[in-house]
Amino acid sequence: MKRILVSAVVLSMLFAATAFAYEVVDVKNGGSIKGKIKASAKVDDLVLTIDKDVEFCGKSQPARMYILSPALEVKNVLVFIEEVQKGKAAPKTDITIDNNKCVFEPLVGVAYKGANFVIKNSDNILHNTNLGLLLKDKRSTVYNLALPTKDQVITKPIRRGGLHAIKCDAHAWMRAYLFVADHPYAAVTDASGSFEIKDLLPGKYKVTVWHEGFAEVTKEVEVTAGKASDLSVTLSKK
Amino acid sequence: MQVIKISKAVFAFTILLWGFAAITASAVFAEENRTLELGKIVYEKHCVICHGEKGDGKGAFFAVVQEASLASGIYPRDFTIGVFRFRSTSTGCLPANDDLRRIISSGILRSHMPSHPDLPEAEATAVIEYVKTFFAEWGQMEPCKPIIAKKPAWLGMPDSVKKGEKLWKDMKCWECHGDMGKGDGPKSNQLKDDWGKQIVPYDFTSGAAKRGDAPEDIYLAYTTGLDGSGMPSYEDSMSDEDRWHLVSYTLKLMGLVK
Structure with a gap:
C-alpha cells in the first residue's frame, strides 16, 4: 500500500513538474527582439573608495556602473524574458566569474541552468564569491565560497534561475550581476546600447530591462515569425 | 465487435486506475494536510x-x-x-x-x-x-546530502594544532576573526549580512558559538559556511584533513587544548 501511495505521489509530482518545465523545440523562422537602451540624461560614473587590501587593490576604482556613449546609449544592461514556456535549447556553456584585480569579471552576464559557475581567483589575496538570487527585495544565498589562494578555481552547478547578485564580503565594493534561465532568451547591451534576442517562437513576451543604477522597466513585446520587433527603452536613474 | 469490447475494457480499466490513483493521492494529501494543520x-x-x-x-x-x-x-x-x-x-x-x-x-x-x-x-x-511551506522553492530544490563530521583521532594533538595555525594564516581566517580568534581582524569592521545589517565575526574566545562549540560544529561551520552571514564555505578550498587541522587550532584559540 505504501509503495502505491509513494508512486501516486511521484506520479502527481511528475505531472506538476512537466506542467512548469521549459519545453525545448526546434525553432524555424522564429522572430527576434532587438533595440537600443538609452539613459534619459547624462550620468557620470562613480568612483569607489577602497579601504581594504589597498596595497593590492589601490585606493580607488571606477565603478564601471554608468558606461554611457556620447549619445547616452548604455552598456551592460540586462534584457531578459523571465518566463518562456517553449523555445530553443539553452547553450551548455559554463560561465567564468573571475576575481581579477579586486573586481568581478564580467560585471554583467547571462548564464544557463544545467551548466556551471566556474569561479576563479586571479588575485594574490583572499576573495569570497557570494552568489545570491534576488527575490523581490530579498537575497537568497546560492553559494558563498572562500577563495583564499591565487589561481584557485571552484566549479559549481547552476541550479536556480533568476537574477543573481554577486558580492565579496571581504571587499564591499565588489559586485556583479547575472541572469540565469533554463532558456537562452537574454542579452547584455554592448557599448552602443544595442542588444538582440533571437529565435523566439511567435507570441507575446514580457521583457525586463534591468541595470543596477537605473529603474527597472518591463514591457510586453509581440514577436512575429521571421521579423524583428523593436524594444528601445530610455532608462531613468534610480 | 471484439475490438470494441477490448477497447471498452481498456477504457474501464484506465478509468479505474485513475480513480484509484486519485483516491490514494488524496489519502496522501489528507495525511500531509493533517501534518500541516498540526x-x-x-x-x-x-x-x-x-x-x-x-x-x-x-x-x-x-x-x-x-x-x-x-x-x-x-x-x-x-x-x-x-x-x-x-x-x-x-x-x-x-x-x-x-x-x-x-x-x-x-x-x-x-x-x-x-x-x-x-x-x-x-x-x-x-x-x-x-x-x-513559507519558502516556495522548497519542494522543487533537490535535497542535499548531509555532511557527516567524523572527528579524527589526532584532533587537538600538538602536531595538528601547529598545522592548523599555519592554515589559519594561509586561509586568511585572521582577516575577519583576528590573529588570536577574537573577531577583531582588519576586515571585521565593514561586514554586513545579506539583510544589509552590520555583523561581527565570531570571537572564539567568548565560548558561546551560536552553532555550538563541539569540534563537529566548528568543522561543519568551516565546511558549509554560514549562509546569509558572510562566512563562506571552505568545502571546495580546503581538504577535509586540513579543515580538521584548522579545527584543532581553533580549539586552542578557544582555550580547549594546549
Missing part, C-alpha cells in the same frame, strides 16, 4: 511571536529585537527565502530535517531563539513541515 497550531503557539504569520521574521517581537545591541542583535530568521545558517548541508543548500530539529530542541545561544526540549516529536516534525 504544524500551523504548533507554529502559532511557539514561533509566530518572532517569526511572524508569513514566516518572514517580522512577528510582534521583531521591533524589540531590532533595538538590541550588536553583540546580541540577531533578528528572527526569515523563512521565505530559504537561507539557513546552521546546516549540515553544503553552501546554498536547504537544511536537513535533523538540522532544523536540533535548532528547535536546543535553541541558538546568544540569540533570542529558545530551546524546546520537551516539544513532542510529532509536533516538532509537523512544525518543520509547516516552516517549509
Whole structure:
C-alpha cells in the first residue's frame, strides 16, 4: 500500500513538474527582439573608495556602473524574458566569474541552468564569491565560497534561475550581476546600447530591462515569425 | 465487435486506475494536510511571536529585537527565502530535517531563539513541515546530502594544532576573526549580512558559538559556511584533513587544548 501511495505521489509530482518545465523545440523562422537602451540624461560614473587590501587593490576604482556613449546609449544592461514556456535549447556553456584585480569579471552576464559557475581567483589575496538570487527585495544565498589562494578555481552547478547578485564580503565594493534561465532568451547591451534576442517562437513576451543604477522597466513585446520587433527603452536613474 | 469490447475494457480499466490513483493521492494529501494543520497550531503557539504569520521574521517581537545591541542583535530568521545558517548541508543548500530539529530542541545561544526540549516529536516534525511551506522553492530544490563530521583521532594533538595555525594564516581566517580568534581582524569592521545589517565575526574566545562549540560544529561551520552571514564555505578550498587541522587550532584559540 505504501509503495502505491509513494508512486501516486511521484506520479502527481511528475505531472506538476512537466506542467512548469521549459519545453525545448526546434525553432524555424522564429522572430527576434532587438533595440537600443538609452539613459534619459547624462550620468557620470562613480568612483569607489577602497579601504581594504589597498596595497593590492589601490585606493580607488571606477565603478564601471554608468558606461554611457556620447549619445547616452548604455552598456551592460540586462534584457531578459523571465518566463518562456517553449523555445530553443539553452547553450551548455559554463560561465567564468573571475576575481581579477579586486573586481568581478564580467560585471554583467547571462548564464544557463544545467551548466556551471566556474569561479576563479586571479588575485594574490583572499576573495569570497557570494552568489545570491534576488527575490523581490530579498537575497537568497546560492553559494558563498572562500577563495583564499591565487589561481584557485571552484566549479559549481547552476541550479536556480533568476537574477543573481554577486558580492565579496571581504571587499564591499565588489559586485556583479547575472541572469540565469533554463532558456537562452537574454542579452547584455554592448557599448552602443544595442542588444538582440533571437529565435523566439511567435507570441507575446514580457521583457525586463534591468541595470543596477537605473529603474527597472518591463514591457510586453509581440514577436512575429521571421521579423524583428523593436524594444528601445530610455532608462531613468534610480 | 471484439475490438470494441477490448477497447471498452481498456477504457474501464484506465478509468479505474485513475480513480484509484486519485483516491490514494488524496489519502496522501489528507495525511500531509493533517501534518500541516498540526504544524500551523504548533507554529502559532511557539514561533509566530518572532517569526511572524508569513514566516518572514517580522512577528510582534521583531521591533524589540531590532533595538538590541550588536553583540546580541540577531533578528528572527526569515523563512521565505530559504537561507539557513546552521546546516549540515553544503553552501546554498536547504537544511536537513535533523538540522532544523536540533535548532528547535536546543535553541541558538546568544540569540533570542529558545530551546524546546520537551516539544513532542510529532509536533516538532509537523512544525518543520509547516516552516517549509513559507519558502516556495522548497519542494522543487533537490535535497542535499548531509555532511557527516567524523572527528579524527589526532584532533587537538600538538602536531595538528601547529598545522592548523599555519592554515589559519594561509586561509586568511585572521582577516575577519583576528590573529588570536577574537573577531577583531582588519576586515571585521565593514561586514554586513545579506539583510544589509552590520555583523561581527565570531570571537572564539567568548565560548558561546551560536552553532555550538563541539569540534563537529566548528568543522561543519568551516565546511558549509554560514549562509546569509558572510562566512563562506571552505568545502571546495580546503581538504577535509586540513579543515580538521584548522579545527584543532581553533580549539586552542578557544582555550580547549594546549
